[in-house]
Amino acid sequence: MKTTLLFFLFPLLLFAQTKGIVVDEKNQPIPYVNIWVENENIGTTAEEDGTFSIPLKETKRIVFSALGYETKIVLSTNLTSITLHPKALELNEVVVERKKETSEIVIGDFSGIKLNSGVTNTGQENVHVWGKFVKSNEKIKEHPFVKSIEFVTSSKLNNVLLRIRIFNVNKEGFPTEDEVEEDILVSIKKGKNNNIVDLTKYNIRIPEEGIIVGFEYLKLEQNKYEYSYTTKGQKGSQKGYAYEPSIKGFFPGSESLLILNRDGSPRSKGYGNVEIALKIKLTN
Structure with missing residues (x-):
């Protein structure tokens, strides 16, 4: 019985969902933050309420990026709550060209x-x-x-x-x-x-x-579309x-x-x- 139980738990541990929330300095959720594994293409997007879930099978460095905020890299073992700080404004001299809007x-x-x-x-x-x-x-x-x-x-x-x-x-x-x-x-x-x-x-x-x-x-x-498909040689749909x-x-x-x-x-x-x-x- 113990052997069977470990057998079924092992795959779940390999692909565990790591969950957390992204907030600002006032502890308000930041929506639609880009989240991905450093140097890999695996990633996700924070929901409107700042919550996220990302599948990981081992400890990774996770990148958090949002427009207007400083990018942050955190170990996947510390993802419960992530705080992003606004980017510092650069006070460089900017020449603004005025639009004519005549054509x-x-x-x-x-x-x-x-x-x-x-x-x-x-x-x-x-x-x-x-x-x-x-x-x-x-x-x-x-x-x-x-x-x-x-x-x-x-x-x-x-x-x-x-x-x-x-x-x-x-x-x-x-x-x-x-x-x-x-x-x-x-x-x-x-x-x-x-x-x-x-x-x-x-x-x-x-x-x-x-x-x-x-x-x-x-x-x-809200963007996720689920569908069923069949694979040759396998019974039933997936x-x-x-x-x-x-x-x-x-x-x-x-x-x-x-x-x-x-x-x-x-x-x-x-x-x-x-x-x-x-x-x-x-x-x-």
Whole structure:
């Protein structure tokens, strides 16, 4: 009897769920914090109430990152309550260019293009940001301020959340840091939908190096889609899950698609010829 009991407990210990909560200095929960295993792709997202659960089979270093807060790394044995501190404001001299807003242009208009491809969550524990590199040109230089973005999603669930990230890039086109230090969250409806996000208030200016528009999957319960599937040679169906939504695109396209880690560091560039259908409205 003892041998049998140990046999069934052992796998549970290997994949134990480590739970905790992320709070600020006032002990208020921080929602939608990025949480991942250092130097690995396993991770999760804190829920709206700051709580989280991450599967771990041994002691790991866990990274906690949220826009506007200092990143923190903690051993997985100390995850009961994690406090993040706001980033210190840098009082560097900033030259703010005043918008004229006398004319507008649209880049990336996908009207009339068959959206026969796209990107989605690639695994249950895999965490990533899909990014599209937007290269500057003469028209953009004359209309460098971003007013809005438009993209198409398909979702099996209603009211799922997607986070938009805007990254500055270096001369090689790789991301360096977030341009916007606060959450841009988009509520996605069920089915196929056009989503328009107004970015006017963020005063985003596309520099000569360009920018990357990122689409970050949030591993939240409200985004989790469960399904059944069968495997050849096995009896009965099995349960699987993925995170909604998918973001529509077309194929073949350009090599503007990137896969980024949650901290914005590049995982790969030029992911085939899939291109995210992304329309950007710009002003001068």
